[in-house]
Amino acid sequence: MSKKDTRTMRVARAYALDDVRVEEAPLPTLQPGDILVRVTVCGVCSSDAMDWYVGRKVPVVLGHEPIGEVREVTAGVEGLAVGDRVFFHHHVPCMECRLCQRGQYTSCRRFRESSLDPGGFAEFVRVPAEIVRLDVLRLPAELSDEAAAFIEPVAxxxxxxxxxxxxxxxxxxxxxxxxxxxxxxxxxxxxxxxxxxxxxxxxxxxxxxxxxxxxxxxxxxxxxxxxxxxxxxxxxxxxxxxxxxxxxxxxxxxxxxxxxxxxxxxxxxxxxxxxxxxxxxxxxxxxxxxxxSYSSGPVETREALSLLASGELQVDDLITHRFGLEGVGEALRLAKTHDEGLRAVVYPHGLGVEVKTI
Ligand SMILES: [Zn+2]
Ligand SMILES: [Zn+2]
Incomplete structure (x- = not known):
């Protein structure tokens, strides 16, 4: 990507749990080792709708269960090419510290410091080099995007x-x-x-x-x-x-x-x-x-991918609502209230029509 990139994208930015606005934002600038992913679909987790958690982070682009297609790769990226369908984790551990050596990945200091730029409720995401190296997984053709959006929660x-x-x-x-x-x-x-x-x-x-x-x-x-x-x-x-x-x-x-x-x-x-x-x-x-048990590490994401791709674990029936970016506020409301439907997913590039399967 050129250094003076003036391209923009649409994101859904939360200013509060009940105040989510669709905005134009600059396309993230890639550093060596990063990739740019076009988000196909992003799951909505009830942890995206916890008041105390969101209150600490606003304004923020939420969404930590995205799936997408690689759009740009930079120097130093290995094993990934433009057009690959991928899962990409939102946090990765360092794999070197004492905690990582004991399998305590999610307590590693790097784990919470690493993050997607800006988050899954956006048309594009910059996946930083440390995540690219450790927890970007290419998706097999038999696994649908929606099922792949369950890799993170299943992990x-x-x-x-x-x-x-x-x-x-x-x-x-x-x-x-x-x-x-x-x-x-x-x-x-x-x-x-x-x-x-x-x-x-x-x-x-x-x-x-x-x-x-x-x-x-x-x-x-x-x-x-x-x-x-x-x-x-x-x-x-x-x-x-x-x-x-x-x-x-x-x-x-x-x-x-x-x-x-x-x-x-x-x-x-x-x-x-x-x-x-x-x-x-x-x-x-x-x-x-x-x-x-807090979150998941690169070991569990691979296990989750394998369980989902083999069909041993079925999840397709768990998605009850689908939205474009303008529906993120409603999706968060549904994730918080618990009494209507199950999972919502967001299609950042739009659905054409909002569909409800239940
Ligand atoms: Zn989650
Ligand atoms: Zn570590």
């Missing part, structure tokens, strides 16, 4: 499942049947959990959970909830618990019905000031582990 789930360390026959409780909950139900089945209990206060989501293969689906507000979860788990409580919502109530609920030896995994961050109350006495004598 996050796979990291969490590794921490849960499921053995076939472990009972599992998935708290929350949003889009990530549904992916987690399918992965729980893939890894051999049995039975899979799912709870969600929203009726339509309980229906989705049944469709995704849950064995027992419960309303967490039901008076007999604990009784029914115990009944489903042979009286022990759940051995593997995936706490989907980033809420104190959901974490406390999970801890309250953990089996002896259970692992309770916090999958979504809570707001920074949140605190959880629990009785160490109870968890001590049951030897319950509380663990956390």
């Amino acid at each position: 996050c789930s796979l990291r969490a499942f590794r921490k849960l360390d499921i053995e076939p026959g472990n009972s599992m409780w998935v708290i929350g049947a949003g889009p990530m909950g549904l992916i987690n139900i399918r992965l729980a089945r893939h890894f051999g959990a049995d039975p899979i209990v799912v709870s969600d206060p929203v009726e339509v989501r309980r229906d989705y959970a049944r469709g995704a293969g849950a064995d027992v689906v419960l309303d967490p507000a039901a008076a007999d909830f604990a009784e029914r979860l115990l009944e489903a788990t042979g009286g022990w409580g759940a051995e593997k618990i995936m706490v989907g919502p980033g809420s104190v109530a959901a974490i406390e609920h999970g801890l309250s019905l953990a089996a002896p030896g259970a692992n309770v995994l916090v999958f979504t961050p809570t707001p920074p000031e949140a605190t959880v109350a629990y009785r160490p006495h109870d968890l001590y004598f049951k030897e319950v582990t509380i663990s956390h």
Whole structure:
């Protein structure tokens, strides 16, 4: 790209969660080792719609699940060519520090410092050299763009499942049947959990959970909830618990019905000031582990690509809304409210018509 590039592109910039504006922005300037990608589609994650998170970053171009086509490569880029369909991760670790050597990639200092320019809700994205080197994956022809937009979220789930360390026959409780909950139900089945209990206060989501293969689906507000979860788990409580919502109530609920030896995994961050109350006495004598899983690294993105490309994990039915850039505000509202549809995806170059498949 020439140094005096005056080309522009359209981006959806959030000034607040409920104030997203489509604007013209300069096309990013590439440095050696970078690539420019034309974004085909970008998934909308509920973490794009967390008030405390967005509040810290505005004004910002959100969107961390983009898929696209390579438009420009610079000197030093290897293994990628103009026209390649690619997944590109929004963060990469350094792979050298002590944390990276222990597989603790997502805590690496470089991880959060690295980022896409400007973000997935834009017509084009500059993928910086460090990401190009480590976590840009060419997509096989059999994988659709929309399914590929699940590589990042599925990778996050796979990291969490590794921490849960499921053995076939472990009972599992998935708290929350949003889009990530549904992916987690399918992965729980893939890894051999049995039975899979799912709870969600929203009726339509309980229906989705049944469709995704849950064995027992419960309303967490039901008076007999604990009784029914115990009944489903042979009286022990759940051995593997995936706490989907980033809420104190959901974490406390999970801890309250953990089996002896259970692992309770916090999958979504809570707001920074949140605190959880629990009785160490109870968890001590049951030897319950509380663990956390943040994002995903280059190991998990490759595993996710392989699960999706082979068809072992189906996700196509999880997309219920499609928007152009002008629909990003609405997409974030849907991701936040939880009671309508599942995943939205954004087509930065437009759809022609907005379609809803449900
Ligand atoms: Zn996400
Ligand atoms: Zn590192």
